[in-house]
Amino acid sequence: MNDEQLLTLYWYGDGLSDSERRDLAxxxxxxxxxxxxxxxxxxxxxxxxxxxxxxxxxxxxxxxRLALDQEINASATRSTNRWRRFMPAGLSAAAxxxxxxxxxxxxxxxxxxxxxxxxxxxxxxxxxxxxxxLVTGSEAVPDTLERSLALHLQNTKVQLAGLASDNxxxxxxxxxxxxxxxxxFAVAARANGAxxxxxxxxxxxxxxxATLAEDAxxxxxxxxxDQLDFELGVTLTKIxxxxxxxxxxx
Amino acid sequence: xxxxxxxxxxxxxxxxxxxxxxxxxxxxxxxxxxGDASLAQxxxxxxxxxxxxxxxxxxxxxxxETWIHRIAINSAIAVVRKHRPERWQPLDEEPEAATRxxxxxxxxxQMYGDLGQALSQLSDMERVCFVMKHLEEFRLKDIAVAxxxxxxxxxxALFRALGKLRNRMTSLKGEV
Numbered sequence: 487m488n489d490e491q492l493l494t495l496y497w498y499g500d501g502l503s504d505s506e507r508r509d510l511a512x513x514x515x516x517x518x519x520x521x522x523x524x525x526x527x528x529x530x531x532x533x534x535x536x537x538x539x540x541x542x543x544x545x546x547x548x549x550x551r552l553a554l555d556q557e558i559n560a561s562a563t564r565s566t567n568r569w570r571r572f573m574p575a576g577l578s579a580a581a582x583x584x585x586x587x588x589x590x591x592x593x594x595x596x597x598x599x600x601x602x603x604x605x606x607x608x609x610x611x612x613x614x615x616x617x618x619x620l621v622t623g624s625e626a627v628p629d630t631l632e633r634s635l636a637l638h639l640q641n642t643k644v645q646l647a648g649l650a651s652d653n654x655x656x657x658x659x660x661x662x663x664x665x666x667x668x669x670x671f672a673v674a675a676r677a678n679g680a681x682x683x684x685x686x687x688x689x690x691x692x693x694x695x696a697t698l699a700e701d702a703x704x705x706x707x708x709x710x711x712d713q714l715d716f717e718l719g720v721t722l723t724k725i726x727x728x729x730x731x732x733x734x735x736x
Numbered sequence: 737x738x739x740x741x742x743x744x745x746x747x748x749x750x751x752x753x754x755x756x757x758x759x760x761x762x763x764x765x766x767x768x769x770x771g772d773a774s775l776a777q778x779x780x781x782x783x784x785x786x787x788x789x790x791x792x793x794x795x796x797x798x799x800x801e802t803w804i805h806r807i808a809i810n811s812a813i814a815v816v817r818k819h820r821p822e823r824w825q826p827l828d829e830e831p832e833a834a835t836r837x838x839x840x841x842x843x844x845x846q847m848y849g850d851l852g853q854a855l856s857q858l859s860d861m862e863r864v865c866f867v868m869k870h871l872e873e874f875r876l877k878d879i880a881v882a883x884x885x886x887x888x889x890x891x892x893a894l895f896r897a898l899g900k901l902r903n904r905m906t907s908l909k910g911e912v
Contacts (some may be wrong), residue, residue: 539764
């Protein structure tokens, strides 16, 4: 490697070993000619700016936005189709698991009522149509059910991307699937005396059904989806927060 | 509750916001690497789709636009390799300058002026190494990884590119 190349790499601060860098620094101190050449290299490379690159045109940006939206819709549809393929067996199994879980937890709580004191952070329930406002923490919802519900709500948040689909059939299938699963959890909640939680799950239904309005514009759908996403997030936070506030005294 | 590992992936809306603020920079970087507006458009689009598919890997330590920018650089390299394999020569050989059709040359000159002319003097390898080092400020070893080679050939391509550009840019300045 010649001096010109060494000086170039020295200017970039990259590509020289520690010993090479030290040696070059020492030489620059001792050799005025080399120092002058380095000054010239610095000036030359520092001034080596290419003219500004071209800007993206509006047509390019529109093409990228469209491609992104198409990819998102396609992936949501793929996800929905995957669910649909396994729906009969999957939903039957889910229903059986949720109901069995509910019965089992109900029996466990009945047995343990006298030996456990479960204290929850108490918040007064409010009468409201806002699903997120319905989780108040005043009910003794079993932790296992809360965890399963939290998982379901997280999955639902992911599935919301499918509501951006222009295809009303795809949206209908997705909404029906979410409502069906909500109802399964509502049954399990009611079996455990958690009426408030059951009501919360049913309260999502009108918001979900609103996304199926035939005259809904893309903007309307986005607003509904954001509303659902927000309320699911708030509900999740409250459920997980309540679980962590639960104190079980033996 | 929110840590980097549990951060929510960026949303569709955040991606659209990133396009609004990052599109010019991504396209400029991809154009400099590919030397071709059409390939640069493809590279940006590939980068966006890849970024969306990998959005759960976004750690949130940098801005979303910056993360997509890095992906766009790699997409641009992949696009060049895919579309012009014959011009992707071994780095230790002296490659011929990029050959363009007369129509491409006229379009470049009309649309991109000095930049198009200057970059057209470089081979694909020289242009990629120069852009990644001098403009994008990658480490030499990172460039080598991206190009699936070692640091030595990257240095050689960079020195060749610098030599050509310094002469070319000086002469361009003289023309004005």
